[in-house]
Amino acid sequence: MEYSEKVMDHFMNPRNVGEIEDASGIGTVGNEQCGDIMRVFLKIEGDVIIDASFKTFGCGAAVATSSMVTEMVKGKTISEVMTITNEAVMKALDGLPAVKAHCSVLAEEAVQAALWDYSQESGITIEGLMPPKSDHGH
C-alpha cells in the first residue's frame, strides 16, 4: 500500500485543523469500530462557505481526505459544495489505495453532515441534501 505525495503532504501538513468557535454547522461521521472519525466545521455567510476546518481520528488517508475536502469547500457556494463527490476528493489527492477509498466517502459525508446541521439550525432547506446516516457499516 502506497500513498501519493499529495496524500503524504496533506497528512504531514494538514490544512484547516481545529475547531471553528462560532461554526454555522458541525458534522461528525464514522465511529471507532471502523477506525475513522471525522468532524467538519463550516462557517457559512449567505450562500458561501467562508471557512472550514476539521478534526479527524483515523489513518493517514482519513487525515488527508479531511484536509483536502476542507480546502475544496472553502469559498464555494452551498450548491457547489453539494456537487463535491468522494471521487473528486480522491482525484485531488492523486488517488488513494483501494482499501482506503472509504475515507474519501467519509470526507464527503462529513461535509454533508455539517451542511445538514446548518440547515437544521437555520431552517434553510438545501436542495438534494439527505440527513446523515447515524452509523457506518465499514
Added chain:
Amino acid sequence: MLYLDNAATTPLRTEVLEAMLPYMKENFYNPSSVYGPARKVRSALDDARVAVANAINAKTEEIFFTSGGTESDNWAIKGTLAAFSAKNGDTPPHIITSAAEHHGVLYVCKHLERKGVEVTYLPVDGEGFVSPETLEAAIKPNTAIVSIMLANNEVGTVQPMARLAEVTRSRGVLFLTDAVQAVGHIPVDVEGLGVDMLALSAHKFGGPKGIGALYVKKGTALLPVLQGGAQERNRRAGTENVAGIVGLGAAIRLATEEIPRELPRITALRDTLTDTILKTIPHTRLNGPKSHDRLPGNVNISFRFIEGESLLLHLDMMGCCASTGSACSSGALEPSHVLMALGLDHAQANGAIRFSLGGNNTEADIPALMQILTPAVQKLRTLSPLYDDFLKTKE
C-alpha cells in the same frame, strides 16, 4: 534510521551472509549428487542440521528444513491430520488452537474448518495466556493436534508451554508449538517443553528469509504434504535451499550462543523503553504481560485517541520503523485479532503500536525514539476529535 521492527524481520548478519556466499557460488552442487564436490555440500547441510538440533536440544534426525515458519506450521497441522485420517478413517479430526495465534496457524485452521474439520479456538486472558485447565477441558476423543504458539509475535506472551504440553501428553494428543518468535531470543529446549513438533524461522534471528525448520519428535505420526523427491529423509520433497540452510545453521548457532548476554541486555532495554513511554506520554497502556513471561524485545503500547496507522506513518516520515501488530495486518482495516482476543476495545486496539527490539538496538535508541514519538503523538492528538471530547468531559 531507527529500526524497531525486529519481530517482523531482522537484518541478515554479516557472518551469516559470509557463510552462505560460497554455497551460491562455487559450492553450487546438488547435495543429492554422488560426486565429491556435491558430498561437500551435503556435509554443509548436515552441519546446519546439527546446529539447529543443538540449539533446541533435539536430535539431528528430528530436524526437517522447510521454507520457513508458515510452511512448518502448515505441514505440522495438515500432515498430522493426514496421519490421523489414515488411522481413524472417517472420524472427523478435531484441532485445538488459541485465538491469539499467528495467521500461519490460525488461517490453516480456518481453512480446514471450512473442509469439515472441527476446531476449538481457546480464549486467552488479558495478557495473552492460555490456561492449562481450559486446554484440558477442550480435549475430545477425536482431538488430533493442539497448536499453541510459544511466544506471541504481537504482544510477546511466552506461554507456560511445559504445563500445556503435559496436559496433551497424558491424553495422547500431539502438540505443535510455533516458536518462530522465541528461537534465538529465549532458551528453547524441546525436551523440557515436552512438545511433539516445533516451528522455527531463520529471518527472525539474523538469518535469511525463506528458510526454517520443523522439529518432529521421533515416532510422531506426521505425513508429508509435499510429495516428490526423497529429500529430508522422504518427508519434505524438493532440492534443498542449500545457502538458506547454511545461513539458518550459522544464524541459530550465533543467536543461541549470545542468549546469555543478549537476553538480559534486550530485556533491560525493553523495560526502559516501556517505562519511558508510559511515564512521558499520558493515556498510554502496555498491552501483553507485565510479568517476566514476555519476549525480551517486545513492547506493545496503545496510544489513546489516535489511530495506529497514522502514528506509524509519522514515525516512518521521521525515519523510524515500527509496526501495528503483525506486518500483514497493517494496511488491512480490521483491528488486530490478537489485541481483540486479549479483550481490548476497538479504540485501544486501533491505537496500538509494536516496537520490537533486537541485536541492532542500543540504549541510545530510546531517547532517539522519544524525540520523534512524543511530538508525533501530541500532533495527532490535537487532530483528534476523540481527544477534544475527552478534554471536554474532564472540564
